[in-house]
Amino acid sequence: MRAEDVVYQPEKYWDRLFAPGGHASMITTVDKDGRINAASYATTVRIVHNPVHIAFTTALAGQTASNIRETGQFVVNLPAFERDILEKVRIVGLPFAKGVNELEKAGLTALPSTFVTPPRILECTRHFECEVVWTKDWLNRTMVVGNVLGASVHRDLVDAKGYIVWNKIKPVAFCGAPYVNMFAGSYETMEVGLPYEGPEVVAADKSVRSYFEDM
Numbered sequence: 001m002r003a004e005d006v007v008y009q010p011e012k013y014w015d016r017l018f019a020p021g022g023h024a025s026m027i028t029t030v031d032k033d034g035r036i037n038a039a040s041y042a043t044t045v046r047i048v049h050n051p052v053h054i055a056f057t058t059a060l061a062g063q064t065a066s067n068i069r070e071t072g073q074f075v076v077n078l079p080a081f082e083r084d085i086l087e088k089v090r091i092v093g094l095p096f097a098k099g100v101n102e103l104e105k106a107g108l109t110a111l112p113s114t115f116v117t118p119p120r121i122l123e124c125t126r127h128f129e130c131e132v133v134w135t136k137d138w139l140n141r142t143m144v145v146g147n148v149l150g151a152s153v154h155r156d157l158v159d160a161k162g163y164i165v166w167n168k169i170k171p172v173a174f175c176g177a178p179y180v181n182m183f184a185g186s187y188e189t190m191e192v193g194l195p196y197e198g199p200e201v202v203a204a205d206k207s208v209r210s211y212f213e214d215m
């Protein structure tokens, strides 16, 4: 993959780029001294359409949480449903000691970001540069919500209107800790009807149309 093939998308297309709503990811952060950290996440979810916000949960005692507290920035990097990159997602998810750069351990390439200090990951096809809006600690975890400041994608993986090309982007979810090493690819898509008649359909249609009016 070549850095010159990664292009920023206009803000009106960011919501289209983070599809479907939930993903496996690798999240990059830096500490206050600029040292890079990366960790893998099953829990990355797009939680607001406009402006686009992304949430995830992480261990309160982990390096990601600590860096988020120190710098208030992170980058969500989305891998494709391909064996090579998913093996690296597993490496990045290992409990490396504080200060270790997981990108180097996994053989991944740091691509400088434009809007935040943590880098993007070149081998991931989509990147969302975020500033923290709020965090909430509970049990042994923290939930982080970020506002997207910039989003980029490998060219040719989206169409001219910013919609993803599903069989090239190949979105992926992690099946969860009980499944250990299993990922689910979700690039088969199907348009389905709405076999219901009533005012709610008209209302929903109106709301969707208003959302797309200026695009």
Ligand SMILES: Cc1cc2nc3c(=O)[nH]c(=O)nc-3n(C[C@H](O)[C@H](O)[C@H](O)COP(=O)(O)O)c2cc1C
Residues within 6 Å of the ligand: 024, 037, 038, 039, 040, 041, 042, 043, 044, 057, 058, 059, 061, 062, 063, 064, 065, 089, 090, 091, 092, 093, 094, 095, 096, 174
């Ligand atoms: C595929 C995958 C998904 C993961 N998802 C999560 C998650 O959603 N939340 C979490 O706290 N840890 C998750 N982990 C574990 C973290 O990546 C791991 O604990 C990592 O060491 C945390 O790094 P940090 O201390 O640098 O934050 C996942 C690991 C893998 C391999």
